[in-house]
Amino acid sequence: QKEVEQNSGPLSVPEGAIASLNCTYSDRGSQSFFWYRQYSGKSPELIMFIYSNGDKEDGRFTAQLNKASQYVSLLIRDSQPSDSATYLCAVLLLSSGSARQLTFGSGTQLTVLP
Amino acid sequence: DVKVTQSSRYLVKRTGEKVFLECVQDMDHENMFWYRQDPGLGLRLIYFSYDVKMKEKGDIPEGYSVSREKKERFSLILESASTNQTSMYLCASSLPYVGETQYFGPGTRLLVL
Numbered sequence: 001q002k003e004v005e006q007n008s009g010p011l012s013v014p015e016g017a018i019a020s021l022n023c024t025y026s027d028r029g030s031q032s033f034f035w036y037r038q039y040s041g042k043s044p045e046l047i048m049f050i051y052s053n054g055d056k057e058d059g060r061f062t063a064q065l066n067k068a069s070q071y072v073s074l075l076i077r078d079s080q081p082s083d084s085a086t087y088l089c090a091v092l093l094l095s096s097g098s099a100r101q102l103t104f105g106s107g108t109q110l111t112v113l114p
Numbered sequence: 115d116v117k118v119t120q121s122s123r124y125l126v127k128r129t130g131e132k133v134f135l136e137c138v139q140d141m142d143h144e145n146m147f148w149y150r151q152d153p154g155l156g157l158r159l160i161y162f163s164y165d166v167k168m169k170e171k172g173d174i175p176e177g178y179s180v181s182r183e184k185k186e187r188f189s190l191i192l193e194s195a196s197t198n199q200t201s202m203y204l205c206a207s208s209l210p211y212v213g214e215t216q217y218f219g220p221g222t223r224l225l226v227l
Contacts, residue, residue: 032214034216043220043221044157046215046217049215102159102214102216104157
């Protein structure tokens, strides 16, 4: 079982809809969770991070964390064609032997249709 | 703004050559990382460093080495390049204990012929 799993997609949503991206992780001791966006041919850029259970909002983006169920999600409201990208979930896994390593999921490709 | 730069965007090398990839960050970050990214395999950690002259192996260190002589600079070395090292190489840096947020450079696309 992979340590960090994402629904690989591709996920397509119409413009203006809510896009929901999900990520599960295996280590219950994980403390920090990150969402990165990666456009084709570019490097990942941070969207947001979350530490505490519940929701964290930043503009059109909301991260949701449920440590009991070991999942973290990203909601994108009012999706725009410019949101079309691959979204990477990253988790700070304490079981990795180091507190500073992030483990990345393989990413979910999102396409927002005009 | 955090700025992480990498020495080359595109690189073509021949099998057996020694290859140097350099990464520089300007934000005085303690932590630096080298990843490779391949389709279907995601981002995989090769090596990382917490401090000058300090290095630790990541998930796939075989065939690679690193050097960190100065805090701002982290080099990845392919001792004898092979075709299976054709990939996108990404450098990242972060501060410790501030969410461990990693900031990425633009990447180097390496082709080994």
